[in-house]
Amino acid sequence: MADPLLTLDGVHTHIGPYHILQGVSLTVPQGGVSVLLGRNGAGKTTSLRTIMGLWRASRGEIRFDGRAITQLDTPSIARAGIAYVPENMGIFTDLTVAENMTLAATSGPIDARRLSWVQDLFPPIRTFWTASAGTLSGGQKQMLAVSRAIIEPRRLILIDEPTKGLAPAIIASMTDALRQLKETETTILLVEQNFAMASSLGDTVAVMDDGRIVHAGDMATLVADAGLQERLMGLSLEAHQ
Numbered sequence: 349m350a351d352p353l354l355t356l357d358g359v360h361t362h363i364g365p366y367h368i369l370q371g372v373s374l375t376v377p378q379g380g381v382s383v384l385l386g387r388n389g390a391g392k393t394t395s396l397r398t399i400m401g402l403w404r405a406s407r408g409e410i411r412f413d414g415r416a417i418t419q420l421d422t423p424s425i426a427r428a429g430i431a432y433v434p435e436n437m438g439i440f441t442d443l444t445v446a447e448n449m450t451l452a453a454t455s456g457p458i459d460a461r462r463l464s465w466v467q468d469l470f471p472p473i474r475t476f477w478t479a480s481a482g483t484l485s486g487g488q489k490q491m492l493a494v495s496r497a498i499i500e501p502r503r504l505i506l507i508d509e510p511t512k513g514l515a516p517a518i519i520a521s522m523t524d525a526l527r528q529l530k531e532t533e534t535t536i537l538l539v540e541q542n543f544a545m546a547s548s549l550g551d552t553v554a555v556m557d558d559g560r561i562v563h564a565g566d567m568a569t570l571v572a573d574a575g576l577q578e579r580l581m582g583l584s585l586e587a588h589q
């Protein structure tokens with residue numbers, strides 16, 4: 349089996365006086381979608397931010413593509429090949445869609461073929477190219493956020509709750525786009541509260557509670573095992589139904 353793309357080994361994160369991650373160990377295989385589930389406040393966003401170096405791990409090790417990244421700063425982690433779509437999307441609402449995309453291509457001018465592929469995945473990025481990003485709908489803003497993250501090839505993309513607050517039809521097109529992205533060279537680590545969406549995309553799943561991983565395995569196993577879902581339900585899944 350190929351080496352994992354990303355591993356967290358006993359990672360602790362403190363935010364000020366608060367001990368948030370309490371020994372997170374997580375493995376993200378190469379390729380496909382790994383889903384991180386857990387109730388509000390379980391530590392999912394803190395895990396993504398710690399991977400990106402936005403919070404510093406106080407203990408433990410994070411390895412990406414065979415090397416320790418625990419001590420790297422955020423720009424170096426991004427350059428190593430990890431993109432991050434935060435829950436607030438991180439787009440510039442007073443700039444145009446085109447300007448948002450141009451700024452996201454940090455290694456040079458946008459590659460025209462790659463842009464065309466991204467616009468095929470997310471048609472509003474083509475339709476509203478010259479519009480101000482602030483005028484986009486919530487779903488279109490989310491598509492712009494993901495488009496910015498993938499405008500240059502990345503080994504791994506971390507996406508925090510891309511369907512939050514979106515209408516079912518928009519969730520369906522986001523799911524479809526992520527399914528197509530999954531077929532490429534990009535591995536996805538997805539934080540998602542929508543269990544239907546998460547289970548339709550996910551290959552592996554980890555469930556967090558109280559700053560720890562309380563379950564990890566294949567998504568198919570969790571989907572097929574009502575008893576396992578039941579046991580995890582009380583902990584973490586009640587918010588996902």
Ligand SMILES: Nc1ncnc2c1ncn2[C@@H]1O[C@H](COP(=O)(O)OP(=O)(O)OP(=O)(O)O)[C@@H](O)[C@H]1O
Nearest residue numbers: 363364366368386387388389390391392393394395
């Ligand atoms: N800046 C901060 N200062 C203090 N505590 C924080 C901060 N950010 C997060 N926390 C706390 O850390 C814990 C984990 O938060 P985190 O955002 O990682 O959870 P989550 O699983 O992503 O949940 P949600 O779905 O609500 O975003 C929560 O108890 C939260 O209150």
